[in-house]
Amino acid sequence: SRRPNETEHKTTCCYCGVGCGIVLTDKGNGALHVRGDETHPSSKGMLCSKGMNLHYTAMDDSDRLLYPQMRMNRSMPMQRVSWENALDRTARIFNRLIGQYGPDSVGFYISGQCLTEEYYVINKLMKGFVGSNNIDTNSRLCMSSAVVGYKMTLGEDSVPVSYEDLDIADCFFVAGSNAAWAHPVIWRRMEANKQRNPEVKIIVVDPRRTQTASVADLHLPLRPGTDVTLYLALARILIENGWIDRDFIHDHTEGFDTFREAAFRRTVAEAADACGLPEEDLRLAARYIHASRGFMTLWTMGLNQSVIGVNKNVSLIALNLLTGRIGKPGNGPFSLTGQPNAMGGREVGGLANLLPAHRDLGNAGHRAEIERFWQAPVPINPNPGLTATEMVDALLDGRMKAIWIVCTNPMVSLPDSDRVARALQKARLVVVQDVSSRSDTLAYADIVLPAATWLEKEGTMTNSERRITHLPKVLDPPGEARADAEIILDFAGRMGWGEAFSYESPADIYAEHVKTTAGTECDISGLSYAILKERRSIQWPFRNGEGTPRLFTDHRFPTPGGRARLVGVPDENTSEPLSPDYPLILTTGRIRDQWHTMTRSGKVNKLLQHISEPFLDIHPDDAAERGITEGTVVVVSGRRGQVRAKARITDEVRPGVCFLPMHFGKIGGDVLNRTNNLTNPLFDPKSKEPDFKFTAVEVVRY
């Protein structure tokens, strides 16, 4: 029972896109406690290990950046300065560079951890006032292939399903996702469904036998890069057996004939051979899909983080369209977002190719609407800005001179770390706005701005099921740290745009943002902070006073003809080639208890108990060939760099494939443990999402 001086606050976990509800108890003596919020519809009281230990991160200020710092040149040490000094100098340099080299000489690289209001003001600042679309986010590394996949097939970047569909579907096709570790609360809902109904089938597609795959009814450990071949083969089996919904295809889709041609390019036997899978397993998967009443496809980084990520997305979504399994309870395609607010960022158009409320930068009407709404002093540039990985190129070749990095640690998280380091060294100005002194990127900063974090600022986030929740401010930030939006508004004022950025509070920013959604597919124009606070969370669109659990229930899609599109794509993988020097495929991913570059989760001892050091998973055959035994320290080499780790010999990876966790850098190791020393800068041509899951490497004893 609560003591009288304790206060309770309802908020949302700040780690992953599941967006679990949290009840935070402030004990009134500096101690905090978290528990799952039983009333939150997304999580129903559940939290995973990361969420359950969030209070430790909030109580531990030992790593916090407390005051602005800067250095006048790179050979000098950082010095404490006032906010005024730091932001005045930033504004002076931005103004000079924009005047001399044009607005595209500067850019913002922000984060799916940012609150929607923060995304909104940075996007408005860059696109409407600086006059450049160079604002991108680490969500580019996470779900941009799904965004393009949804738009190509469904006509809109919209997740059509709800978590409640996980409770009633009876066939789950989980592709490129270790949901049991990376989206644990979503996974628990699927497991609970299967426990209630043993007939439920789980099919897992993954080159690794992950925790998720280990409980599957059917695990398809395909060769990395052959996903499109697999989905087209499944489509072929469904079509050949008549296990498709002909009425749905006829009435609500277009492109069937072309898609059919793509699906019939290979025989099922040829496709199975290319994927390295038994043909009968493909046929069994198709039978499971056909026999089900509720069919959900779920996917995440294994599909998205690929040089053919969009092709993988559209081919998988096609399985739902062929079978008419969309817009009905327990059916539909479901991309699991990594970051907690990747969805909110998309809603305000916080990517280099988007405008607010899912408007398109390339659409003159959309640009005119937003220019008028913002009363922008410059026309919005019709050309897409630089995406995350393109910003690295632009810094290296001098097109971009200044980068402002907010709440992300690209020195560990972007591919090809050495290239990122050279790009940041080449920049004339690197501003790093962050929370923790543990970020590896700080070493490259000219100006450091200390930011507030979870519990220390107010705003909203949207989780993977389009559910918007309000996060209250509960604590004051330490030292001179300030909320990210407040920092940007202050900067905008120093650039001379104070009037357009004169919001009194996050609620004011939110109120402006929701006006941009009026009449769009993601309309939340009637959803105020007051309603959000009262009802706790709502799924967009918000119409007639209600949220929307499921989209496309009338089977009309937001395309010009109102039909969903079946898109037949080539099934070749264009990742970097293997060679005699680099014969193994390296794939990467998360471990259960850590989050991204570990600046937050790495502070919690309990979370280090599961896995505390970097490791390389390698198949027994590949290990034996190289004289590697369990625990041997190995060097993984690729065309761009090396990583050192202890070997774990396991048949959980396919022969010819090895695995490194993505998290370790300075924290938990050193630069020699940084997985992205190896990964390549190739990206999907449509989504610009990097190819993290396929790098050619060799492994030798250290």
Ligand code: SF4
């Ligand atoms: Fe937080 Fe995601 Fe775990 Fe939920 S599943 S508690 S949102 S990390």
